[in-house]
Amino acid sequence: MAELLTSAQMRAIEQAEIESGTVTGLQLMERAGRGAVAAAIGKWPEFAQGSHRALVLCGPGNNGGDGFVIARRLVDRGWNVDLFLYGVAAKLPPDARVNHDLWAKRGAVRAFDLAALCDCDRPDLFVDAVFGTGLTRPLPSDLATALEVGMMSNWTRGHGIKRLAADCPSGLNLDTGMVPASESDAVPRVTSADLTVAFHSLKAGHRLGLGPTLCGEVQVVDIGLTGPDASERAMIGTPPDADRARLVAPEFAHGSLPLRIWPGAMIAKLRGQGHKYDYGHAMVCAGGPGRGGAARMAARTALRSGAGLVTMLCPPEALQENASHLDAIMLRACATAETFRQILDDRVSALCLGPGLGVGSATRDLVSVALAHRPGDRGWRDPAVVLDADALTSFENDPDALFAQTHARTVLTPHEGEFARLFPDLAQSERANLSKIDVVRQAADQAGCIVLLKGEDTVIARPGGGASVHSASGERAVPWLATAGAGDVLAGLIAGLAAPETAPDLYCVTEAAVWLHCEAARQFGPGLIAEDLPEMLPKVFATLAR
Numbered sequence: 001m002a003e004l005l006t007s008a009q010m011r012a013i014e015q016a017e018i019e020s021g022t023v024t025g026l027q028l029m030e031r032a033g034r035g036a037v038a039a040a041i042g043k044w045p046e047f048a049q050g051s052h053r054a055l056v057l058c059g060p061g062n063n064g065g066d067g068f069v070i071a072r073r074l075v076d077r078g079w080n081v082d083l084f085l086y087g088v089a090a091k092l093p094p095d096a097r098v099n100h101d102l103w104a105k106r107g108a109v110r111a112f113d114l115a116a117l118c119d120c121d122r123p124d125l126f127v128d129a130v131f132g133t134g135l136t137r138p139l140p141s142d143l144a145t146a147l148e149v150g151m152m153s154n155w156t157r158g159h160g161i162k163r164l165a166a167d168c169p170s171g172l173n174l175d176t177g178m179v180p181a182s183e184s185d186a187v188p189r190v191t192s193a194d195l196t197v198a199f200h201s202l203k204a205g206h207r208l209g210l211g212p213t214l215c216g217e218v219q220v221v222d223i224g225l226t227g228p229d230a231s232e233r234a235m236i237g238t239p240p241d242a243d244r245a246r247l248v249a250p251e252f253a254h255g256s257l258p259l260r261i262w263p264g265a266m267i268a269k270l271r272g273q274g275h276k277y278d279y280g281h282a283m284v285c286a287g288g289p290g291r292g293g294a295a296r297m298a299a300r301t302a303l304r305s306g307a308g309l310v311t312m313l314c315p316p317e318a319l320q321e322n323a324s325h326l327d328a329i330m331l332r333a334c335a336t337a338e339t340f341r342q343i344l345d346d347r348v349s350a351l352c353l354g355p356g357l358g359v360g361s362a363t364r365d366l367v368s369v370a371l372a373h374r375p376g377d378r379g380w381r382d383p384a385v386v387l388d389a390d391a392l393t394s395f396e397n398d399p400d401a402l403f404a405q406t407h408a409r410t411v412l413t414p415h416e417g418e419f420a421r422l423f424p425d426l427a428q429s430e431r432a433n434l435s436k437i438d439v440v441r442q443a444a445d446q447a448g449c450i451v452l453l454k455g456e457d458t459v460i461a462r463p464g465g466g467a468s469v470h471s472a473s474g475e476r477a478v479p480w481l482a483t484a485g486a487g488d489v490l491a492g493l494i495a496g497l498a499a500p501e502t503a504p505d506l507y508c509v510t511e512a513a514v515w516l517h518c519e520a521a522r523q524f525g526p527g528l529i530a531e532d533l534p535e536m537l538p539k540v541f542a543t544l545a546r
């Protein structure tokens, strides 16, 4: 559970620490530059010995300051370094200026010039230290060109040049994971780094949007600010604080976490002992004949993932079809919302509605019954209600009617299309400079419940602010998870994990569900279809129990 900071939060942390007198900005910059060089040598051991050539491009702020430190450290190691400054030395902020001056005693500072840069000898390492957390506008086009992969073809064997980015590839907005579009260049050219060293902590933009692709491998470098580890440890089992966002992964900023602690501890059946009813009763509502597959997959996943028992409810005319597919899952006919209300009893602890349910008033009525159900004397909290797919689209014309009924134990799991139907003002086309985290936070506030917006960067948020990002990128990239029915499985997974009496906080369960969903797909590999996901769960659980 690593924190994902915004640029402003990072600045505030640095500022507070500098003002407290425990560290100076100059010390932080030195550690950042040294840490970047150490990370590069760790990744490319061939750089540890001998003389190599680097081209360092420094910017007009403190990110440029890091570049001067990197250049100095490389020369100390016997490297040849060409350094260009995009900006004016006299206008550098103080710490960057000090490092500029230190470098100037060792090598030349050349004013940024595309032609001169292209004239340099082929570098082994290209260091991008132009902009970090301070990017405020699109990249100027000459700079974009200088940072471009295509420019590398100036050098023979240009493809072998390693790219190191200080804090981020310049042009990437570290709050949004987006590259601001420029008027002159509709498709801004930002080049992927091979290695990005993130100072102190991951920032949101490292894991949102284009961030994972552009950053390449990301290593967090400790620059001696008060460690995030303690606060990260405290996060396990509790949702994030209002203004905080975190990465859904078994890791801290500076290390990994045993899987039995997370997500293992989020899975009731990996811990206690109990009767099937202690693990809760999940119910899944299905649509009419020929449309039961999605709900059956959700139900099967709920049963595999932790519910003690699972019942599927369907219209009487779909009974035969569903009965021929289900064994361990119980099946009951449910013709109307009123019947649904009568069927719900004290033991029902999780409800999943939406997959294959059909769009319209009948679905709206079922959703209303689900959201109005209270636990009675036997239960101690409201049942978890997971609403997906048709349960969301059915409220397209009146989302407020849904939001008037949702409660704290409700999770909405839209994809971008469904999200736009419920929150048209927050649709992708309307987001401007808001990050996906900000957008889902606003949605959760509007809806009054947990909202999970799917994608390669899945974002979860709850009312009042806390948010999480799960990134299916890099080693966790699962393009084969983009398959029909995968979303139905996720809805069932949340319901199944939330059903047990001892299930942790619903927000934390939702985080674990997203990770497990991706993990099951990852372990299965290409060729996956949605039915494979519940069948992979036992294997995944086995790795968490150790």
Ligand SMILES: NC(=O)C1=CN([C@@H]2O[C@H](COP(=O)(O)OP(=O)(O)OC[C@H]3O[C@@H](n4cnc5c(N)ncnc54)[C@H](O)[C@@H]3O)[C@@H](O)[C@H]2O)[C@@H](O)CC1
Binding pocket: 014, 025, 026, 028, 029, 030, 032, 059, 060, 061, 062, 063, 064, 065, 066, 093, 095, 130, 131, 132, 133, 134, 135, 136, 137, 138, 139, 140, 166, 167, 199, 223
């Ligand atoms: N003491 C500190 O504050 C430390 C800062 N660190 C580094 O400093 C970075 C943040 O420094 P800054 O806040 O100075 O920000 P940056 O160095 O990221 O950039 C700010 C400068 O770039 C200009 N700028 C922004 N976007 C531009 C664009 N599109 N075209 C042209 N100019 C543009 C701004 O006007 C400003 O001069 C971090 O990412 C990190 O790399 C680290 O050295 C650790 C210590």
Ligand SMILES: [K+]
Binding pocket: 063, 128, 129, 130, 131, 132, 165, 166, 167, 168, 169, 170
């Ligand atoms: K940079």
